[in-house]
Amino acid sequence: MTSTAHASAHPSDAFGARLGMWLFLVTEILLFGGLFIAYSYMRARYPHEFHAGGKELNVFLGVLNTAVLLTSSLTMALAVARVRRGDGRAAAALTGATVLLGLCFLAIKAVEWSQKIGHGLYPGGPALLSLPLGERVFFGLYFTMTGLHGLHVLAGVSVLSVMGVLLLRGKSGTARPAVLENGGLYWHLVDVVWIYLLPLFYLAA
Amino acid sequence: MKPGGAFPAEEVHGPDTRTLVLVWLALLGLTAVLVGLSALGQRAAVLGLLTVTPLKAALVFYFFMHLRYEGALLKTILLVTLGTLLIFFGLTYADVAFR
Numbered sequence: 314m315t316s317t318a319h320a321s322a323h324p325s326d327a328f329g330a331r332l333g334m335w336l337f338l339v340t341e342i343l344l345f346g347g348l349f350i351a352y353s354y355m356r357a358r359y360p361h362e363f364h365a366g367g368k369e370l371n372v373f374l375g376v377l378n379t380a381v382l383l384t385s386s387l388t389m390a391l392a393v394a395r396v397r398r399g400d401g402r403a404a405a406a407l408t409g410a411t412v413l414l415g416l417c418f419l420a421i422k423a424v425e426w427s428q429k430i431g432h433g434l435y436p437g438g439p440a441l442l443s444l445p446l447g448e449r450v451f452f453g454l455y456f457t458m459t460g461l462h463g464l465h466v467l468a469g470v471s472v473l474s475v476m477g478v479l480l481l482r483g484k485s486g487t488a489r490p491a492v493l494e495n496g497g498l499y500w501h502l503v504d505v506v507w508i509y510l511l512p513l514f515y516l517a518a
Numbered sequence: 519m520k521p522g523g524a525f526p527a528e529e530v531h532g533p534d535t536r537t538l539v540l541v542w543l544a545l546l547g548l549t550a551v552l553v554g555l556s557a558l559g560q561r562a563a564v565l566g567l568l569t570v571t572p573l574k575a576a577l578v579f580y581f582f583m584h585l586r587y588e589g590a591l592l593k594t595i596l597l598v599t600l601g602t603l604l605i606f607f608g609l610t611y612a613d614v615a616f617r
Binding site: 331332335336339342343346347349350353354357364372376379380383384386387389390391393394397494497498501502504505508509511512513516517 | 535538542546560564566574583584596602611
């Protein structure tokens with residue numbers, strides 16, 4: 314592809330911006346990767362307890378949240394496509410839709426966590442402490458991994474909100490599409506992490 | 519020429535709207551497949567985890583994150599990272615298997 318060959322022959326700021334973002338993203342992959350390794354080892358060690366733990370989770374809410382996050386990735390990708398064509402207002406609207414879907418994801422997550430906490434299933438909670446060790450490990454990993462992921466969603470929502478406002482004000486928008494592109498790259502990676510969390514906890518545990 | 523600023527030109531071509539919507543539909547469809555597999559039992563659910571899930575992640579990387587349109591450098595960086603993670607997986611299992 315000519316544009317790709319051209320981009321690699323003459324690295325520019327736009328490419329440098331993406332390169333820097335990707336370097337950050339791979340550290341994020343390793344951060345969650347470490348937790349995935351912990352999950353897979355513990356699951357191999359406590360298969361029955363993980364199965365019992367997985368049955369406690371609300372599959373409907375997990376799948377619903379997947380649909381919400383996948384859709385938010387679509388609106389984000391469309392926003393980047395619009396900003397590249399110089400349509401800052403459409404990009405701002407699509408970024409706004411992404412933020413709303415991100416908040417929707419967090420709201421559903423909050424409902425889910427509240428149900429668990431209401432049943433005493435939280436780290437150090439009475440119901441959790443009465444469970445076998447393997448199930449305690451399962452819920453420990455569940456809260457750690459979905460919690461860390463939730464923090465990433467919150468960070469993404471905050472960053473994208475600022476970018477949406479900047480786009481509306483006509484700043485850093487169409488003249489520097491790399492800014493929104495990097496916000497989008499982060500958002501999509503958060504989506505990829507959730508793509509793995511769904512089967513790990515809700516479907517195949 | 520694209521508008522100037524601190525990050526002029528050098529934009530890679532991204533996917534068009536149609537492609538993005540098709541990828542989104544494929545991701546939703548694969549999620550349905552994953553849910554269907556998990557209803558068939560534990561074995562099928564794990565099979566789905568090991569096949570359908572990486573496929574979904576690849577679709578996001580390739581189209582939403584534009585990796586399909588990037589040069590060799592970014593692709594290599596991602597592959598090296600995933601390879602590193604695989605080595606960590608291997609070392610962990612090599613350790614616990616012989617305890």
